[in-house]
Amino acid sequence: MSTPTDTTPAAPVVPEGHVAMEIDGQSVFAPKGSMIIHAADKAGIPIPRFCYHEKLPIAANCRMCLVDAEMGGRPFPKPQPACATPVADGMKIFTRNEKALKAQRNVMEFLLVNHPLDCPICDQGGECELQDLSMGYGRSVSRFVERKRVVADEDMGPLVATEMTRCIQCTRCVRFTADVAGTYELGGMQRGENLQIGTYDGKPLTTELSGNVIDVCPVGALTNKVFRFKARPWELTARESLGWHDALGSNLFLHVRRGEVLRTVPRDNEAVNECWLSDRDRYSHQGLYADDRASKPMIRTGEGSDATAFREASWDEAIAKAAEILRAAHGDDLGVLVHPSTSNEEGALIARLADALGTGNVDHRIAQHDLADGAVAEAFAMPVADIEAADAIIVVGSNLRHEVPLLHQRLHKAAKRGAKIHVVNPVDFDFTFKAASKTIVAPSQLASAVAGFKIEGATRAVVIVGAVAELSSQASAIRKAVADFAGANNAAVCRIPQGANALGLSRAGVLPTARDAQAMLADARGAYVIYGIEPGLDFADQARALKALGAAKVVAFSHYACRSTRAVADVILPIGALPEIDATLTNLEGRTQRAVAGGKLPGEARPGWRVLRALGGVLGANGFDFTDLAGAKLAAREVKVAASAAQKTAGEGLELAVSQAIYRVDATVRRAAALQSHPLEAGPRIVLNPADAAAASLAEGAMAKVDNGLGTATLQVVIDARVAAGAAWVESGYGATAALGAGRVRVTGVN
Template sequence: MSAQPVNPNLPPDHVTVFIDGVELAAPKGSMIIQVADKAGIPIPRFCYHDKLAIAANCRMCLVDTEVGGRAAPKPSPACATPVMDGMKVFTRNEKALKSQRNVLEFLLINHPLDCPVCDQGGECELQDLSLGYGRSVSRFVERKRVVPDEDIGPLVATEMTRCIQCTRCVRFTGEIAGTYELGGMYRGENLQIGTYDGKPLTTELSGNVIDVCPVGALTNKVFQFRARPWELIAKESLGYHDALGSNLFLHSRRGEVLRAVPRENELVNECWLSDRDRYSHQGLNAADRATVPLVKQGGEWKEATWAEALSAAAAILRENKGDDLGVLVHPATSNEEGGLLAALAAGLGTANIDHRIANRDFSDAAVAEPFALPVAEIEQADVVVVVGSNIRHELPLLHARLRKAQTKRGARIHVVNPVDFDFTFAAAGKHIVPPSRIAEVLGGAELRGALQGATRPVVIVGAIAENHPQAAAIRAAARDFAAATGAALCRIPQGANAVGLARAGVLPAARDVAGMFAEPRRAYVLYGIEPGLDFADTASGLKALNAAKVVAFSHFACESTRAVADVILPIGLLPEIEATLTNLNGVEQSAHAAGRLPGQAREGWRVLRALGGELGLAGFEFTDLAGARAMLEGGRQVQVRAGSAGAAGEGALELALVPAIYRTDAVVRRAAALQAHPLNVAPRIVLNPADAAGIESGAVVKVKGAHGTATLPAVVDARVAAGAAWIEGGHGATAPLGAGRVEVVKA
């Protein structure tokens, strides 16, 4: 006769377990530590992490168990022992505590105990457990072992003598990042964790090994020796370098942002953070940060008071209002600032306002829209089609979810791209074609047939497609493909707050970005833009701006801004202001000021309010951010006018323009550690061998485009589609080329 369940009222897939006398219901197959965590019963651990595979190699979580009245002969690891019906678990009896204390004593045999000089001091799991389970005096007097360090790059500092071989970092790089760059070498007491080749970590998620490390073996190299945890003030903030809107904490001391750490949100970034969001705070303190209002007088820049600068800006806008004015806004601008810019434009009588500064094809009047399937649910998809995106660099944490969908749930991922990018998932199908043929592939029977029988298909359209001169045709093909296959269409918004700015009405009822450059206006407002690098068509943009009066609300007084502007009004970046952004799920999220504003810089909403007041515009009478939000309640509905189609230009090769991972915006471009990262490749052009025509890797070539010429080193690589040439954007050297067709000749 089979044993009867302890509690017959439970579902058949649940069992009853008693932990320290507390009766709990748990799903069959659950590990003791998972059940205890859910019930809030503490069990010490080092190697266990709920996002990583179970290793059971630290043994810190040993507990005493009893099943059917019979005690287990020896302690069991709570992380690797499944619960059984009627099981009794003792986490604090003499047997369990003795085992835990003995394990900790052995772990500390070789630990250097250098807490006073360790960056992990004050937030170290080993410190915490040593206090609870350790002896005050070590019984071991033998010599401690020393492990040589290796340099694993500009982001993560190593002190591997502190390592306790929990292998969390190894499992992270293998399971989550998918790069398998760390591992255990040698045996027994000589075991040490490191890279296999002695090279820097290349994963775009490398900073997460700092978070998972329970000791001070892996620490933040940028933050190294800067402060102690108890000196820091934590403020909730957001990643603002891609549309995911990763949740994070900014840690500051005396108003200086010193580091960023992930803030757990399962619906967005889980407990991870991309390196771009973790280390970009370095750019806040760049040498060319705009710190005082500047006014150009007689061709020379002069420092001015805020009253003088606002007066000069207002004079330009009064003289050039209506259709003579264009307003250009960076797509990472907050909802509040965007709404006030839309109100400012309306008050000045202009419908020439746009934030789609990376777009090239406006013929379908497309705007950013939320994903049809929330990002957390994409990992439940059974078939995913990635269209026109180096998604690993564009949205690193969405790429990690796609890897999880494949490795844990068997999802089939198909790729339609001009380059066979290095993804950490294995593609079920690859269609490597020039960008102009992407629409053709989406309309073909082969790819549509691959989705037959799919129950949760997803199509993800990225920056290469969205910013191509024939983007409208690709978007139309993606919509048709999604409709024909039942797939959820997820177009990646081109900017951290592109969805929010579209809702706030930062869109043209008259001229779009391309129209404002094709038919130059007499004056422009630039908001948060670095004009030499942020526009899709740099040459046309600079030509139009140089011939006009320009009021620049700017975070940086860079050379390109100084060259085109007449007034520079210094404003705060997201880590320095209270603001909201809307992520690719369409969810509005809040960020709180963590760093102090540099010099005389002010929050953007304050400057806009002051300028609106100077101009005497209605609606700018509010005095605080709450008043601004109340004034903007409901957003601004705009009927976007279809603009011009992108021009392909002339030339033998089609440019596949891909945003460089660490050149996406002005802040990231100024983060020194990210610029030193191996993924930050110098400007170059990559050609298919069939198109190289005698050009060898390393040769310097001239690339002639419709708007300019660039001189670049060439790389010959078969991963690029024949008929296409791959360059990365965000570099001054590649900015003149746009994204049309080019001619490549030897320099």
């Protein structure tokens, strides 16, 4: 006779640190201290919300997420906000019962009391959270018959459009600027029915992340000023792409209509950019449609840089002319210079082409002065996301907030969590966190400042080296000092690659086996290939570069037929920019990411890999017989990079500290009209320490002649004690500062 068995299922084991609760009859586990809305989201149970955002501090001021709750069989006396009510063991939540739905519908009615009925002309229409939820929770007829309130708009700058009458005071934008961007530029003014959101002082937003307030706004109060009135969301096609103006490689979507990129929005990737996007990546697509965009192959027929010095040609004729130039300069007489945002596929083909032409003079490090140690881009020794958890961070030679805005935002988060951030710079640049210490010294003293630096008690230390250091005349000494410091303190070294794909190009072998970029310009070659470069603004030493290129035969693979390109090129081959081609880039932590073609190529422009394939075929080079992009992914070229001659910085005058202007980093950004109108676009100037300005008898606002021995510039003087004594700060990317490289300058008044 068998013994009966107990078939009652065993009670589930509650994970450590969790509580057991019930939501709409579904048993769930939730971490202690979390909120009801977190548990519901994890369980896939929808709760309406407006003010709640998973990346922002909890405000609980819209009340749209009200739910019914009970504990131990006893109901709570009134509905609870799910975003601000902690979970508890044994709690039962009802999100769809009569009490909860009545509360949610009443909140919706109040939200719509003053909201204008202008959905047909609102840019948020079709992707509006209020519009969506009002369909489920709103009444078909309003009981409110009084006059709706109207809020005057304020101008928040060239990027964000405002219609504040639509605002429902969710404060997402306020919390974003305060807690994520760290600039505290928006706030609530007045109280009750008079409450309104604004800047108070009426000035434009100055954060480099301002476009994110558009994404977090659940209504049409804050919209994209560049995109405004151009299209409806349902007319757009989304294409996966990448940010290509810094080495982070932010994930994004291009929103395209009939081949035109109309808008850029972030694509979630917690490991890279989370759900945010810098303004530089968001608005740069404007530059794709500049008047001087290269759209047809051109061959030189005369002298000078005017359009009349060129004639349009067929692709066959232009490729044949380019091949003729390259055959004539075969070998060491040829130099190949590549922009560091060039894709991996194009880079691999360029390296293969250089080998076929017998030249070792190929380099993408076009903006770097000091390559005495043969340095190339290296992947971060720590993942970007893990930097938030560091307990000590040393920033060396970087205006990080402008250089890689979303890496700076990671440091902002680290500082809020208690990390001590130390800064070693020639200028006391603006950061949104409070530095534990600041060492502000002239560029030549950065290496010794790092060597003498002490950190105590840190178990997770990080050293971040930026463009001010990497592009300086003392870069090799700084790199050595950083390596020695890291070795002695068990710190992770994170050198920011100087270009969106500098790391990928290094791995693809776009590096010299003979002369590096500086050497092949100092000792001019007979012919050059320049790829994706704006010659007048992208080189470390513009005067030397233009002199060398101007005296040589030049084949220019170019996005723009600008004046400086026309001044040096003999053949202009128009190629697609990253938003217009299929490609991969490798970001600063070594992550290779894919971009899909979004925008239509202008005119007769072609993807760069296709043009390289055609040129390689005409030249009879091996490895150019593929027919698609997959065939362009060739094996990396093995390169052992030789060290170059050390830079000499001795001499009289002030040491030049050069940082990249945030919206002048490359040709496309320079042509984005909205970014050029941004308050962070300060314009060409020279910033001096008060003592140095007094010694040169220069006053604020005066015009000064700046001479580095190779070129001169006339710049307006700004006096600021944030600049180290003995140094002069200028921003690169402007025509007015192009003649100045690194090293020392003499600064005198203009009579």
